[in-house]
Amino acid sequence: MPPAQQWIHTTTGRIATCAHSWMQAVHWIAGSGLYTPSRAHGPKWGPTTIAIAQEISALKECRPGVDYLARKLKVAERTVQYHLGMLREAGLLVYRSKGTRIQGVGGRASVFERVIPIEFDEALGIRTIGEGAMRRPVGAAEESRTLLGKLAKKAARKARRRPRRKSSSAERRCTPMQVGTSGTSSADRTYSPPESKLASGTGKSSTRKQAKRGPRKLNKVGRRYQLAKELIQLVPWLRGASIPRIAWIIRHVADAGWTVLEVQAAAERFISDKEPRRPSAVLAFRLASCHLLYTTPDRRKVLVEDWQDSRRAEQARHSEAAQHADHVQGPGSVSVQDLFREAARRVNEIAYGPVDDAECFEINVEDGTPPLDLADLDPVWIQQVRKDAAEDLSSITSALASGMSDRDARRLYTNWLVDQALAAQRRSELAPAF
Incomplete structure (x- = not known):
């Protein structure tokens, strides 16, 4: 199957009804000789492919992890990837969703669907109903029942991978009797070393000392x-x-x-x-x-x-x-500032005597009624004053310096203009002099 037909929505095969019938199709592909790998390198179809197919058929959800199959079968992960690719090319596995890698979460295994190729149904005369991958078998030809029985026995039998044979050189043993060896023993001859090779009493130890390694140098x-x-x-x-x-x-x-x-x-x-x-x-x-x-x-x-x-x-x-x-900034609340001024006036009165009425200003602390009432002023004049103050903020600071309270200034000029004027004054005071 080409890569374009290795998906559940593009495959020509049908979804296997059970793991046993799918293993019958796997053994039929293995014995029919119809499948040839697309790669010229890598492993071929053999017992490892059947063993991987058996592990996949035992899964409830067909989502085999490559590392899981490698640990289960004791093979390399690359080998598992090769055989999974062969099962897909043979039309026995198709993607339902392809695995991805998410940063911080890790890899997600691909979700497969076990599929029986259409060639299997045509060769054995399997009759199906339905359309697409959701077709279901309803019968088989009489002449193919014997072959189906043989495939059923193979599907029920668990295949085992043969262990690797060791090389013949590893099995050779050297004994004095020369049993099981192809060459002569080295024990039948004795050699006398020359005088130049005799020990002088200052021989070196045969065991080498391990060198002390420092910190690893970074590349x-x-x-x-x-x-x-x-x-x-x-x-x-x-x-x-x-x-x-x-x-x-x-x-x-x-x-x-x-x-x-x-x-x-x-x-x-x-x-x-x-x-x-x-x-x-x-x-x-x-x-x-x-x-x-x-x-x-x-x-x-x-x-x-x-x-x-x-x-x-x-x-x-x-x-x-x-x-x-810290030196120039006072309390931010208007009511607190008024209370602070009244307390300062009374302290000065106690220390230096009564203050003239012209220098005093009344604050109604109980009901909070401001001394200035905008209803007594001309609205046109108030708008003109605010317009002039918006063009020149220094007029607000001059009014505050001449004795106008912060509460009256905010009622007359609005809070926004007073805050702008105080911020501009603070910036001018903090600006370095050149």
């Missing part, structure tokens, strides 16, 4: 995988990446003798706005042609030093910004 591929594993452990944004994928990406720099610190410096030194999202793709994008640019250890040393200096400067900027934010 090119092993070096790539080792560097990829170290890089995934060191770089935070590469955690969880596939080691084979990273090893293939860094193959050029690994072959050039780069260290993991040099690869990290090259990957984090050059950052572009148009980068992919996958970490492995980001690494491939940043390392493109780096092995052609930094061809010497001195150049790579300068790259690492420049990268380390930039990281130290970045950490210093972050620490200064955090310290500055």
Whole structure:
């Protein structure tokens, strides 16, 4: 059968009703001589093929694993693959689904269907009903009943593989009586060694000492995988990446003798706005042609030093910004800020005496009613004020600095504009002066 007809939906045979009838077809193919293998090499049809067919017929679900059959029959996995191919070519096995390999899960064995070829039915006069592979036998010709009986006896008999015969040289035994040997014994002659070969008292031991082997030296591929594993452990944004994928990406720099610190410096030194999202793709994008640019250890040393200096400067900027934010940043809640101002006013009043009414502002803490009521203001004027504030955010910060409370500013200018103004003021304060 050609490969195109080795599927359940393309085969011309019919599905076997039982394992016994299928083994009858297997023995008939073996004795008819109609099947010739398509390969000029490899094993031929023989007892191993029959033994594999018997193991397949005993399966409830026809999904034979190659490793299972190899262990059961004590043969090589390649031998099992050869004989399964012959059973398919003979039209005795067809695919129901072909096996696949899934990453992280492992291989999936192919699911077969035991099929009786149409040549078997035609040669023995088997009458069937139905269509396609679902045909069922209903009778047989009178003249073929004797042959069917012989095939039934063969199908019921379990075939055994013959053990391999040992070579004749392994069976020879050397005895003083020269029994069972084809040559003469070496014990019938004695030789006196020459004086130059006599022992001088400083002879060497006949047992050789085993040499102490050091750590195994990695080849090119092993070096790539080792560097990829170290890089995934060191770089935070590469955690969880596939080691084979990273090893293939860094193959050029690994072959050039780069260290993991040099690869990290090259990957984090050059950052572009148009980068992919996958970490492995980001690494491939940043390392493109780096092995052609930094061809010497001195150049790579300068790259690492420049990268380390930039990281130290970045950490210093972050620490200064955090310290500055700790000093200038107050509570984020508006009500808490108002309570903080009222507490500060009362502390100052106790310390320095009463404060003038012009410098005070009232806060209704019980009901939370804001001092500013937008209903008393002109809506057109409020829209104009918000429009001007959106064009110039400094007007909001100026109003806050002149004494307007944060609550009144947010009611007048909206929360979004006040947050934008405060963020812009914070950025201007943290910006370094040149």
